[in-house]
Amino acid sequence: MDNPFSWDYLTTVPGTNEVFGPFATVFLVLFSLGLLVALFFYNDGARRYGTHSFKRKTIRRGSTIAMIVFGVGLFFFGIRVLQINPFGFGMRLWLWLSFLAALGMLGFFAYYLRTSYRQGLRAYEERRRKQQVLRPVAAMAGGRTGGQRVVRLDPRRPSRRRRR
Secondary structure: OOOOOOHHHHOOOOOHHHOOOHHHHHHHHHHHHHHHHHHHHHHHHHHHHOOOHHHHHHHHHHHHHHHHHHHHHHHHHHHHHHOOOHHHOOOHHHHHHHHHHHHHHHHHHHHHHHOHHHHHHHHHHHHHHHHHHHHHHHHHOOOOOOOOOOOOOOOOOOOOOOOO
């Protein structure tokens, strides 16, 4: 086996017997599982594990990014398996760049969770707390807003439906 980090090795298209090498097999397993997990969290996992809307939105945004990264990586792997080389996409370099993109994505998620997520979660909880405080005040006012009289329709009078 050649040096996997030499430029000549990275810029060549693998032969038919080199398609499923050790790195390519690990790559396929990791990226397939990553795509399936991202699809799960995008569709149903956000509702299951997100206790409120801010967490659900964060899970969906993260899974959208993950689906793109893992999908592009699997695209390059598909080009490799099909043994075609349009625009040089069959080179080994693209698998390594996809792997680096996945590591960069994980690094970005860790950074986001340590910085911006905490601030956004605090702001969301503050808004929720203010809304909970204001609800009893509105209920005590008897449904009136600002002392204005609320006109209610007579419940005995049927409403007319609009015909098309």
